[in-house]
Amino acid sequence: MTRLLTREELAVDPVDAAHLLLGCSIEAHGVRARIVEVEAYRGADDPASHSYRGRTARNEVMWGPAGRLYVYFIYGMHFCANVVSMTDGEAGAVLLRAAEIVDGVELAAQRRPAARKPSDLARGPARLCTALGITREHNGVDVTEPSSPIRLWAAPEPCRKVNSGPRVGVAAAHDTPWRFWVDSPAVSPYRRGGKRSKER
């Protein structure tokens, strides 16, 4: 489908990379999904980012060249995947929050028995990873490489209408609208982060 995204295209500010990624599709382990919701994360200037406090073993790939996958473990049972952006040496990544399965629906459904309808298969960052078979072992995988097990296909056309709002579940930087999505039933529900999440 179309062509693979290039490292050069992704080596930009995460907010720009986030817009670029909407409408693209991610292909992994027999499933292809159209990305409909993402979040941008930066480095030292972004208190919500894993790399806010500097380079560590965990966030190492966020600092490397663009086009690699940054996969992290969460809640003792889930994984979330980001596409690394920015130039080598600077931290930046785009969290893949939700996607529509466009190929391999049956496989995705097997991996996600709890999903009750197709739009729920990759509706949420950890669900997306589960549906596509992405785990810790794929941390650092280059998604711009044709031989890679996980690849990113360019959007057939730019998305017309892009919505934005605060990032989901993050306690910090609540007023930074770096969550971007297109209209789709697969977009995940919004949750405010932090202690104040119950105050509204």
Next chain:
DNA sequence: ACCCCGATCTCCT
């Protein structure tokens, strides 16, 4: 040793 952080599932209303 400790504290903070967060996605999903299953009920329930």
Next chain:
DNA sequence: GGAGATCGGGGTT
């Protein structure tokens, strides 16, 4: 649509 349960890792002290 909301409530409550579930768990391991990262970073700092």
